[in-house]
Amino acid sequence: MGRAEERRAREQGARKAKKAGGKKGGIRRFFTWKKILAYVVTLCALLVGAFYALYLLVDVPPANALARKEANIFKYSDGTIMAKDGEVNRESVPLSKIPKAVQHTFVAAENKDFYTDSGVSFTGTARGLINTALGRGKQGGSTITQQYVKNYYLSQEQTVTRKAKELVISLKVDQQKSKDYILAGYINTSYYGRNAYGIQAAARAYYNKDAEKLTVAEGAYLAALLQAPSQYDLATAGPNGKKMVKARWNYILDNMVEKDWLSKSDRQDMRFKKPVDPRPIPGLEGQTGYFIDAAKKELFRAGVDEREFEAGGWSITLNIDREKQKSLEKAVRTQLTDKLDPSKRKVDKHAQVGAVSVDPKTGGVVAMYGGAGATKHWTNNATREDYQPASTFKPLILASALENDSTTQDGTPITSGTIYDGTSRRPVKGSEVAFAPPNEDNESYGPVSVQKAMNHSVNSVYAQMAVDVGLSKVKKTAVDLGMNGKAGGFGENPSMSLGVMGASPYDMAGVYATLDNHGKKVTPTIVKSAEKGDERAELPDPTNGQAISRSAADSVTSVLTGVVADGTGQSVRRQGMDVAGKTGTSDDNKSAWFTGYTPGLVTSVGMFGEIPGGKQTTLRGTGGGGRVNGSGYPASIWASYMGAAVDDTKDTEFDLETDEGAAVPPTTSPSTTPEETESPSTSPAPSDSETTSPSPTPSQTTPTTTPSSPETTPPDDEETPPDPTDPTTPPGEDGPDLRRDP
Numbered sequence: 001m002g003r004a005e006e007r008r009a010r011e012q013g014a015r016k017a018k019k020a021g022g023k024k025g026g027i028r029r030f031f032t033w034k035k036i037l038a039y040v041v042t043l044c045a046l047l048v049g050a051f052y053a054l055y056l057l058v059d060v061p062p063a064n065a066l067a068r069k070e071a072n073i074f075k076y077s078d079g080t081i082m083a084k085d086g087e088v089n090r091e092s093v094p095l096s097k098i099p100k101a102v103q104h105t106f107v108a109a110e111n112k113d114f115y116t117d118s119g120v121s122f123t124g125t126a127r128g129l130i131n132t133a134l135g136r137g138k139q140g141g142s143t144i145t146q147q148y149v150k151n152y153y154l155s156q157e158q159t160v161t162r163k164a165k166e167l168v169i170s171l172k173v174d175q176q177k178s179k180d181y182i183l184a185g186y187i188n189t190s191y192y193g194r195n196a197y198g199i200q201a202a203a204r205a206y207y208n209k210d211a212e213k214l215t216v217a218e219g220a221y222l223a224a225l226l227q228a229p230s231q232y233d234l235a236t237a238g239p240n241g242k243k244m245v246k247a248r249w250n251y252i253l254d255n256m257v258e259k260d261w262l263s264k265s266d267r268q269d270m271r272f273k274k275p276v277d278p279r280p281i282p283g284l285e286g287q288t289g290y291f292i293d294a295a296k297k298e299l300f301r302a303g304v305d306e307r308e309f310e311a312g313g314w315s316i317t318l319n320i321d322r323e324k325q326k327s328l329e330k331a332v333r334t335q336l337t338d339k340l341d342p343s344k345r346k347v348d349k350h351a352q353v354g355a356v357s358v359d360p361k362t363g364g365v366v367a368m369y370g371g372a373g374a375t376k377h378w379t380n381n382a383t384r385e386d387y388q389p390a391s392t393f394k395p396l397i398l399a400s401a402l403e404n405d406s407t408t409q410d411g412t413p414i415t416s417g418t419i420y421d422g423t424s425r426r427p428v429k430g431s432e433v434a435f436a437p438p439n440e441d442n443e444s445y446g447p448v449s450v451q452k453a454m455n456h457s458v459n460s461v462y463a464q465m466a467v468d469v470g471l472s473k474v475k476k477t478a479v480d481l482g483m484n485g486k487a488g489g490f491g492e493n494p495s496m497s498l499g500v501m502g503a504s505p506y507d508m509a510g511v512y513a514t515l516d517n518h519g520k521k522v523t524p525t526i527v528k529s530a531e532k533g534d535e536r537a538e539l540p541d542p543t544n545g546q547a548i549s550r551s552a553a554d555s556v557t558s559v560l561t562g563v564v565a566d567g568t569g570q571s572v573r574r575q576g577m578d579v580a581g582k583t584g585t586s587d588d589n590k591s592a593w594f595t596g597y598t599p600g601l602v603t604s605v606g607m608f609g610e611i612p613g614g615k616q617t618t619l620r621g622t623g624g625g626g627r628v629n630g631s632g633y634p635a636s637i638w639a640s641y642m643g644a645a646v647d648d649t650k651d652t653e654f655d656l657e658t659d660e661g662a663a664v665p666p667t668t669s670p671s672t673t674p675e676e677t678e679s680p681s682t683s684p685a686p687s688d689s690e691t692t693s694p695s696p697t698p699s700q701t702t703p704t705t706t707p708s709s710p711e712t713t714p715p716d717d718e719e720t721p722p723d724p725t726d727p728t729t730p731p732g733e734d735g736p737d738l739r740r741d742p
Contacts, residue, residue, distance in 0.1 A: 325368075593630045
């Protein structure tokens with residue numbers, strides 16, 4: 001064999017070896033690039049085939065609209081039926097009666113390309129299918145056609161099957177019907193809140209006019225509502241809801257400019273018009289209307305789809321206890337409303353009451369009083385957050401001090417026995433904002449213990465304590481305990497100590513229930529369960545997580561028993577039962593509170609002065625008396641109700657774990673009490689300098705100003721704005737009237 005032949009043999013052998021070695025074995029032989037491409041093509045073909053088969057099989061069904069709408073059943077905690085809610089309020093109008101510009105607001109809000117699209121958004125639908133399959137909840141991205149199909153032909157359920165049907169039917173409807181037909185159906189079948197289905201019912205509910213008379217600005221608001229009807233209703237929306245709906249309103253108008261449906265000049269001149277207040281729904285008289293409204297909002301916050309819920313068929317059991325509810329309504333009637341005579345005293349027309357009673361172990365709202373009745377006074381006084389809680393906020397300052405192991409400015413640990421300077425109008429030290437709050441009636445207490453300062457609501461002490469703890473820490477503790485950190489006036493400034501932020505009896509009941517529950521967070525809940533067929537709403541745990549330590553919570557409870565034993569809450573004392581609580585009275589006597597608790601029940605009672613239109617006014621003179629304090633009507637209502645609602649045979653004593661000791665009524669002169677003057681751990685916070693100083697002498701606690709006369713305070717409708725340069729005036733919309741008993 002020659003060299004050439006030998007070389008060819010070697011090359012041939014190498015090629016055979018390479019070919020043999022290149023063969024893939026096992027599963028790898030199924031994943032060559034050619035086969036992967038074949039798989040993808042096959043899968044796409046199968047999907048297209050499946051979709052085509054689905055397209056042929058699924059017909060446009062008869063309209064369900066709201067023809068099969070059922071009532072929702074609301075029950076008391078014992079299963080007794082409270083009310084049925086579900087009457088349809090809907091009136092369709094032809095598209096010709098809806099101004100063209102108003103039609104465009106809906107297109108700009110939901111689907112800018114509606115007039116040119118195929119009726120579906122494949123990317124949005126795919127995203128929705130994936131998220132539904134993975135259990136991530138509902139997702140946006142549907143076209144107007146898809147939303148119309150969902151409203152008119154299908155249901156609001158979030159399933160893959162329903163979404164697939166929605167896609168097919170939407171394609172067919174877009175082919176068979178005109179865009180105007182689809183838009184008219186969408187506008188006329190959508191739910192706008194306030195029990196209004198369709199634009200005509202919505203126009204009447206929000207603007208008291210027919211749809212054909214709506215302006216572009218009004219149409220944009222109604223279009224914005226469709227995203228979250230209850231959350232975006234300005235009459236009941238919280239601060240975040242109001243912000244979001246206005247942002248969406250602007251978004252809609254900007255889209256209209258982009259599509260040349262609205263000129264830039266008209267857009268610039270457009271002003272947001274507040275809708276009219278909601279009118280009560282017939283059949284929901286008395287407290288029932290308040291219950292149902294509060295329950296719905298709670299369910300929607302928990303994730304129940306509002307449109308699906310309003311379609312009916314739900315059975316909702318509330319935590320409301322029938323007997324306790326009767327006792328609460330009776331207490332309000334006998335302790336307040338029976339004593340009012342609006343025909344003789346104009347101020348008696350202005351008195352409003354809100355109350356919430358909570359089981360601290362479960363978080364259940366067992367009784368609630370929202371006002372004269374949902375058909376007479378639509379605003380629920382139990383949940384409104386526009387009045388100041390005043391000195392019912394003081395326990396939260398102490399809770400924050402104990403939780404954060406805070407000290408006075410001379411390094412003394414803050415406890416119930418710590419001595420502060422209780423001089424009225426004493427300038428707060430360490431604050432970037434000048435602040436010198438007077439005590440009630442400008443009374444000075446001299447050296448006073450934290451316990452006695454709580455008993456008698458000494459403003460100067462708790463203003464200084466808030467600064468000592470740190471205003472940001474105080475606010476954090478308050479929010480952790482259950483206050484709404486976004487409520488009006490909740491700024492981090494010294495006036496916070498006087499409770500100038502907004503709060504509701506619902507909020508305060510939750511805060512004090514958390515204290516009663518040894519610091520474990522309690523979120524008041526009115527809904528016990530909600531079911532529709534086999535579907536059961538998933539509700540959050542109302543008692544979840546430790547808001548503050550047990551030691552801090554129990555120590556505050558101990559101090560608050562002193563308020564009842566020897567302070568402004570003495571009128572609620574009860575033989576054989578531990579009681580803790582706090583009074584509060586706000587700016588110009590516009591609100592008065594008593595929030596308190598026994599080991600097994602927490603109740604917050606707020607009394608508010610309100611003139612028509614919702615404006616706040618003073619309560620002074622109500623019932624023919626003078627100033628209305630928290631220790632007056634609110635405490636009387638609380639005591640009357642709790643006397644009937646609390647079981648004397650169990651939970652009579654607080655189970656406290658605290659090293660603060662019992663809240664023994666302090667001596668008349670705490671400045672001469674041995675343990676307060678001799679122990680270095682109880683020296684007062686410095687009042688005149690940043691350096692450590694001894695306890696003030698009586699001469700140092702003498703007030704430098706004389707008490708102001710209550711009669712000099714201007715009436716609410718002529719109230720003089722606060723002077724920001726006056727160190728005794730805290731920041732805020734009005735500034736609290738610091739002469740009141742907090």
